[in-house]
Amino acid sequence: MTDKKEKILQAALELFATEGYNATATSKIAKKAGVSEGLIFRHFNNKKGLLEALNNQVEDKIKIIFTPIFFETNSKEIIKKYIYLPFDFNPEEYNFWRLQFMLKWQNEYYNPDKLEPVLDKLTQAFLDLKYKEPQKEAFVLMQIIESISIIILREGIEVVLPYKKFLLEKYKV
Amino acid sequence: MTDKKEKILQAALELFATEGYNATATSKIAKKAGVSEGLIFRHFNNKKGLLEALNNQVEDKIKIIFTPIFFETNSKEIIKKYIYLPFDFNPEEYNFWRLQFMLKWQNEYYNPDKLEPVLDKLTQAFLDLKYKEPQKEAFVLMQIIESISIIILREGIEVVLPYKKFLLEKYKV
DNA sequence: TTTAATTAAGTGATTACTTACTTTTTTATT
């Protein structure tokens, strides 16, 4: 990937994540990236291609984040590591995840199955820990962690920092 | 409010909630409402005015939804009624709430204080029920209910219907 | 010397919004 192509992606991500996809003009992206507007279309065909290039990174990033959990065998550790997730987000990637969460509202990009393996892994853990309804426990915990992720991406981590300890104690992990 | 003004608001709400605010052209709203485009600007000054007119309804609607909870004195009933909330959403108002949740991603319209009285009421209930950290319990429950609300608005109520019973039992209400 | 990267200057289509005008409703006066 050339230097300028990278710059374009970076500028697009920042603008899409803060102003929204439709509100971001390609001219603005070019200006921010310090390139001519035409270069965007040489490298990415059209505006949508830009968004898709950003979206193509999501599977890799999800994999990176969840790999330590998938390799964990101790049930309490699985839940513990999962609770840690949003608090360990790399701030440099806030924009990336912000965009992903925003896109959930555009049906075209919404795929609820993406996190099914995670649900399964958590369900196994709750089952092992003798929870009565492990699948539902897993689902609810995922909703809590998703909510906290969203708050962090929108308002920063400070507001929800106390809930790390609270959740760890609540689930006794 | 005249008949056509109402039609414009209704069309705008539907389009904003499904396609997004920026992706919706005023010409499209006029077409859907069956009025001339100019009438939109006569009644609402500009496109943003349309959005603000819709947003002005939110305080009233929040009040309507939460009033039964605020008048409840029995702590278990408070939590019970709160858990019921998303499952009792009026489908005719799905678009309205969908738009509200979408707008949360645009900083301009995001106000986290709006639900503080609800947090207080739930905190009181958890305190009364001898929970160790009532304020945090209230916060987490609110996140769960918000997540479930979002799923209902995006995918329909069927997917999360089993969690009604599950949550009621989890909180013993 | 061929290929790829890059740009400046366009393009037609669409955008939010305006203007000038007509129609309908409300108000005031006989």
Add this chain to the structure above:
DNA sequence: AATAAAAAAGTAAGTAATCACTTAATTAAA
């Protein structure tokens, strides 16, 4: 109740600005 005047509701046909995207030429790299 009838009528005239004023105000509000509504429309058709614009407008300039901006949009995503293209073209033709230039520069740099392989």
